[in-house]
Amino acid sequence: MTAGQSLGVAGERPHLTYFPVDCLLSMVSTEGVEALSVGREGTSFPDLALKAANLPLDVVVSIGGRAWSMKTSRLQAMAAADDAIHRRLAEAHHAAFCETALVSIGRAKGSRMGDLARWLHRGCEVTGRVSLAISHAHLASLLGTRRQTITTNLAEMEGMNLIATRRTLITVRDLAGLARISDKPAY
Template sequence: MQSICQPVALKAGQSLGLPCADGHSKIYFLTGASVALLVESPVQHTLAVGLVGSEGAIGLGSVLSPVPGRLRCRVQTGGSAWAANSHDLAMLLHQRPGMLWVISQYLWQLAEHVATMSASVQFDDIGTRLAHWLVLSAERAQSVRLPLTHEHLAQMLGVRRVSITLAAGDLKTKGLIDYQRGVVNILDMAGLRECAHPQQAMLSAHV
């Protein structure tokens, strides 16, 4: 695998998944960055339906199908990754078919993640969704210090900036987070997890 990969540095805000000059796509195996999976509306509104970190990769679907997917990929937290050409990886999979099973398992897990995130838009309030996104961001970035502005969070959750300001203010009042100058610091991860998964917390309290 390493023979077809090159180390790259991804920058926050960078778009991934666009075809290269040779017509093939790049696949990124993340090692220090996190990437948001976005759905964009015709009027340029965005909604994040997933977040991938060092546990996963971006662009693996291009190995299985040349048809571009609807999800857009944007780097949330800059960092390192290994990049491979989709054609090169496809050739490697022909030589090592066992790798295809591993990739298929990961893509299934990613589909479950996207489904869960999509459902939360319908069933959870903004405060719960914000707490969940911050927990997820910390896990993917492996840091409790997150360079995330309110404007960025509003784009990720598909809501107005004022809604993020109110929800973040509530989390700050509870002593779970602090924020200033575009940086969110998580002060109480356990408490934030309870806000992110209130149903699970209620079940645990009755066990």
């Protein structure tokens, strides 16, 4: 999977369902603002495997890496025939719903820097990497802000020794520090 790759368009039914290994997929609005990210804990379209009609959002690869894939129709047939598979897909769908809720609450209550810290922390968690290849412009689009805001916030985080940046590569030095300043509400 390569960063920026489109995996699905809102309103359509994708032929393949993806299972991230060490990449990060983002479900985004038509403007490119992220509502949900999915990593190795889930699947690109858990609701489709549970018989939803089509995609509610566009799906893009935010951080490139590896993913397994299978035909969506085959996964649906497997879920219909096997309760354990159906249950696991329902759990992935529930996790996606909870992540979406946390993102919404965090953005409503928090700061741009906190939202960026949450995103970077999540990116490291789900990819298993400390270095994330992503541009300031793409981060700005995903977080619904300006590139200059991302650049300023990254510089401030770098000054706090939480991260190191180099063009389109962000290396996290202090994951726990990012978690402390993130806008992820606790349940």
